[in-house]
Amino acid sequence: MRLSLISKRSLLAGPDKSAVLRLSDAQRLILSIASSWLLIIASLFYSTYALAFTSSTPIPLSRYYQDHWTTQEGLPQNTINDIAQTPEGYLWIATWEGVARYNGREFKVFSRATDSGLPDSGIRDLVVSDEGLLALDSRGGISRYQQQHFIPQADVGVMINDVLHDSQGLTWLATEGDGLYLRKDDSTELHIKSEDGLASNYVYRLVEDERGHIWVATAKGLAKVVGRQLKPVAQVPNVSIGALLKDNQGRILIGSEQGVYIADDQDITPFHPAAIPDSIISMLQDNSGALWLGTVDSGLIRVSELGIERLDVAQGLPEQYVPSLLQDKEGSIWVGTNGGLMRLREVSFININEQDGLAGNYARTLLAHSDGSVWVGSSTGLSRISSSGIEALALTIPDSTAPSVLSLAQGPEDELWVGTFSHGLLHVKDKQVIAVYGQEQGLPANKIRAILPAADGSLWLGTSLGLSQFKNGTFTNFTTANGLPNDVIMSLHQADNGDIWVGTPLGAAIIRNQTITEVDLSAQEKAEFVFGFYSEPGSEYLWLGTDRGLVRYRTQDNSVALVGIAQGLPLEKIFQPVADGKGSLWLPTNKGVTRVSLAEAHRVADGKKKAIKFTHYGEKDGLTSSQTYSGASNNAVMDNAGNIWLTTALGMMYTQPNWHTLTSSSDLPVVLETFMVGGEAQVIKDKTVLDAGTSRIQFNYAGLGYVVPERIQYRTLLVGFDKDWVNRGQQAIAEYTNLAPGHYVFKVAARYSYQDWGPPTQVSFTILPFIWQLPFFWSILACLLVISLWLLMRMRLRFIRYHAQELERQVADKTQELKHQAQAFARQARADSLTGLPNRRAFDEAMASAFSRAERTPLPITLVVLDIDHFKLVNDTWSHEVGDQVLKVVAELIRNEIREVDFPARWGGEEFTILLPNTDLMTSVLVAERLRESVMEHDFGYLAADFKLTVSIGLAEAAPGMDAVQLLANADVALYQAKGQGRNRVVTFMTEPTTMSQSSVNE
Incomplete structure (x- = not known):
């Protein structure tokens, strides 16, 4: 559903200042009386005018989770004029400093000229159609985004506020000061201005109704075009119209300076029986049927079955001016303001803490009472939550502050048993402590972790020094001497068959x-x-x-x-x-x-x-804290109403099971963003043909999910190279070096954590071979060799009588020469010609051999991946010859810093690998740090003046069951982390990669 937007400049201080209707006091009084009567009448017939809600019931705005973005997070500017989502899943943000494309991780900004093809970077509006995305700038420029770039379109020479592609395939343009245009194939078919009966030449919004009529919002009222004829319509009480929307009933909703109205051929009626006097500039109807309204200075309004709700700066809205709204494919509501971008999404957990009235934030134990209330024991006291509210109880104990509560149980006649951290067992009645039981009364310890009222009327108590049964005023204690596994009792439970379970x-x-x-x-x-x-x-x-x-x-x-x-x-x-x-x-x-x-x-x-x-x-789903355990029993319960309650380190939370859908699948889309060959970007298209000798290929991709993008995981498969899918974790890049000639298909799939993989996106490419890499070349060479040998034999037979000894010597020389050639070929196939180090093929064989030995002898294997920092700058600044010398020097430094048993290799380009067999991770870090310092401190002045060099290094240690591919992938992750942290550092692969600095190594 496209959004409604009118510029603040046009609405408040535009050139046509007469567009703003000024009402006299008498008119306002009449309007007030009429509104009161209308409220009474409309309340009886609300179903006639109210929004037609779907079966999905809206949730209160208080249950929406807020996310915010500003220029600090990568937006080009903080005024969000429009928001759109294109079919593949990208979000597009229009600002006064360009249009930004958002993939959930980062914003890619397209400014004017070469980026967007527009004459100005101020983007007024975005329009999504079957032909792509249209961006409209503040100078009247139009540009369409297709095939990964913007293509400028023919304009009409005037600023455009809105574009509508109607059901007949025609294009309508709403302009700023030049009326309404109808275009077909970039030629103007119709131009309607004020002299033709249009109320104002300042046209803000366009919408097509079910009958194909075009509704036109202007600075001085509403118009309608039927066929190609301008037809009069009833007017809104306030004539300045900032937004139009066709709702899910097919009705036309009007956003004006004094609220929202419904338009039909005969009349204009208020949308809601309760007055909404705010100046509306954007409207959105969400999947549940609720209507969202963006205002000029009153923030965000939502009209739903829950009534009229408001969200302003005090509740987290960046600014009161809300020119744009969007609901994305995942159901989130995006709100554009002049103070940044906000996203509202439903969360399924309600949190309660000290600010709501709890005795303390560190909730430890819960009790679902038979009266429907929930009791909460925290580190600073006891609280009761019921339909009447939240009440913190001041448990008074002589010579003590509020006790830390570890366990709760309901006693007879609504009495309460409270187990504490250090004050023993409290007997509470009418919110007062009527008895205290501790070690002096026979308990093993005063720390009561668990309480169980048993079916026989006794009370079982789990303490830190054993189990106790309290019956008829007497404590009977049990310890390991009686058969318990341990004296620390963590939990108690009575099964249906009467058994008492002790944890x-x-x-x-x-x-x-x-x-x-x-x-x-x-x-x-x-x-x-x-x-x-x-x-x-x-x-x-x-x-x-x-x-x-x-x-x-x-x-x-x-x-x-x-x-x-x-x-x-x-x-x-x-x-x-x-x-x-x-x-x-x-x-x-x-x-x-x-x-x-x-x-x-x-x-x-x-x-x-x-x-x-x-x-x-987790926390992104509404949990204020993911830590639910506090060292006490019963940290989760279900109350009489079916709510699930859980303790956290920052209060407590509850949820309704019907707020959730138990899912395990995802259709998360994934897109290829860049296709790099030898460091140069390529157009992403299927069946790409690459030159022979292509040595380095890189894919960047993004899963277009916005709910929790940091949970998106990826896997890739290069058909023709990989045997199976490679899990990339959260790494959104895949790189391949020294691929053999042939046909390949690259596939990538994404998913949210713990869910099924979405459908893969793929692209195919072919690497052409050199002539000597073609099969027929070797066939011809073999045939020539056979023919040569046959001729040689003929010659030998002819001269055998006369030159037997000479021929024997020649045969021996030739045989030796062929042997040397074969050895040379073998060395060339396994060595890098520039640095003399083993190449990737040799390294792969060494890796396979190391892993094979590890299966027989469980010795550690560590892999080091080294990449020269800013190597492209070396080539560009000094020359490729200097770059080649640098590679040779680094290779020699590597040889000097490692053992003879270690296996170095040139992986490709400026990247090297070192296999450290029988070397643990800590020792490998020292080797890598020594190598990093050796490169950093090496004097390259003989190559170029003031020339310094650093390297980034990633390490990974093979875990049991890990294969060579995963070890290499882990080392790559650590390498990219080293680069992301500023380069010139050593990073080890862990759950979260850790950087090892020189100082930390010395320590």
């Missing part, structure tokens, strides 16, 4: 008839910590949250099965599992919340499925 840092135990039986979890990836339990109602299954994943226990046969990382879970530490009653399990972790299907978890546990599908939620 400890060294496993779990079952208490049945006061007898403790340990549950062996050692076969489940050596699981030890048991953080929480969930019993499936009416079944024989119980689930344990452990430090190795989700463990299923079956009471029928005491069997245990694991659903962990090896079975597809993204994280292994699972705390308190919670079922939502809708078929899903919610699994809190220290890096967010994972949601899985309970039925699918059973299939994986039964071995009927290899991996479980899941959805993972």
Whole structure:
């Protein structure tokens, strides 16, 4: 849906100042009375005028997550005149300093002239059509973006505010001061101006209705073109119209200086029964049917089933002036202001913290009370959340501040049991502490991690020094001496069959008839910590949250099965599992919340499925903190209304299961942005033919997803080179060197983390061979060799009688010569002619040999990838001859700094690789740092005056099960990280690559 936009200059201080209607006091009074009556009447018949909402119910604006961009993030300018999304997925941003293309990671800016083909960099409007993207500048220029570049179009010599391609294939142009144009094939078919009956020559917006009529918004009112005839229409109370929109009912909505109206052939009526007196300059109807309104000085307005909501600077809007709106393909709302770009997207978690009334932000434990309320224990006290609000309770304990609460349980008659960090067990009634139990009363310790009211009326308490049963005023204590795996009790649970389950840092135990039986979890990836339990109602299954994943226990046969990382879970530490009653399990972790299907978890546990599908939620999904565990039990519960509640280190959060869709697939589009051959950009087209000798090919690509672009992962496959897909992680670049002649197809696919891969994008290319690389060349050469040998034999037979000894000597010489030639050919095939180092082929063989040895003898293998910084500048500044000398010097420095057993090679261009067998990562870092310093300190003055050189180095160590391709990819990632961090440094590949400076090495 295209956006409505009118320039602030035209609306407020344009050349046609009479366009702004000034109402007298009497007129305003009449209008006020009429509006009041209209509000009463319209409230009875709201369905007649209200927006036709779809089945998707809008969410409150408070549940939208905000992202902001300004010039600091790469925008060319902060006034966002228009926003558009083209079919392949790119977002386009129109500003006064050019149009920016956004791929989720960075903005590519097209300014005037060579970049955009426009006479000015001030972009007024963007129009998306089947033929591409149209950019309109402030001097009347028009340029179309097609095939990766802008193509200037014929203009009408006047500033254009809007372009409309109608259903008849005709083009309408709304101009600033020259009326309305109708064009066909770049020729003007019709020109309508004020002398033809148009209210004003300042035309701002155009829209086509269901009947093919063209509605025209001007500075002095509304017009309509039927066929090619201008027809009068009823006027809006305020004649200056800044926006037009055809809604999902086919109606024409009008944005004026005093609100929104609905237009038809006979009348203009207010859109909403409640007055919206704001000056509207942009409108958008989203997928749910809600209407979004951008204003001149009142911020952003949304009209939906929830009523009229506003978002202004106080709620995070960059500025009050909102000239552009867009809903992208992922459902996010993009808001353009004169203070930058904002994106609103739905998040599915509501957060509650101290600002909302909690006793403390460090929430530790939860209790879903039978009365529907939720109790929250934090490090600084206790809170109660109910329909009446949030209440922080001041628990008064003699000689103590507010206690840190570790556990909660509901007692009889709405009493509350509170386990604390250092004050023992508190008995709370009517919000007052009526009793305190500690070591003096018989507890093993005052630190109470878990509380369980049992079915027999007793109270089980998990402490830091053992388990205690409180019954009839007496504590009965249990420790490892009684059979517990460990004295630190982390969680407690009573199963449907009456068994008491105890979770400890060294496993779990079952208490049945006061007898403790340990549950062996050692076969489940050596699981030890048991953080929480969930019993499936009416079944024989119980689930344990452990430090190795989700463990299923079956009471029928005491069997245990694991659903962990090896079975597809993204994280292994699972705390308190919670079922939502809708078929899903919610699994809190220290890096967010994972949601899985309970039925699918059973299939994986039964071995009927290899991996479980899941959805993972983190801070980008609305969590203020991804850390959900606080060292206490019951960090997740479900209340009576079906809400899932979780503790975090920054408060607590809750969500409704129906706010989420459990997904595992994605259709994330991916585009190829650049195709570099030998450092030169190529036009991206299929079946590209490259010259013989092409040595370096690079692809840059981008997954066009904007919800959480930092989670986008990539994989590539070069058909004809790779045997299988290569996982690139978040690396948006793939580079190949020294490819053999032949036909190749490059494929790239993208996905959000933990989801299925989207459809791949591909391009094919062919590298031509040199003549000596053609098969027929070697066939001819072989034939010539055979013929030569035959002639030679004939000669030998002819002169054998007379020159036997001479012929024997000649044969020996020739044989030796052929042997030397063969050896020379072999050396040439395995060595780089410039530096004398082994080439990539030899290096690949060395890598394969090293990995083969590693399978027999588990010795470390480290790979170093070295790249000369700014080498192109060396060639461009001093000459390619100097560049060749530099390569030779660097090669010699590499030889001097490594061992004889190490294997260096020239990888291609200015890039070198060094294989360090039987060398761990730390030693390799020292070698790499020594090599970096050797190059940096080398005097190149004999090559060129004031000439200095540095290198960037990436290292990676082979992990068990890793192949050579992945090791090389890891080293490449570290190398690009070194370059991204400023070059002249050594970076090792880790989960997050780490730079090793000289100082850190010395330390």
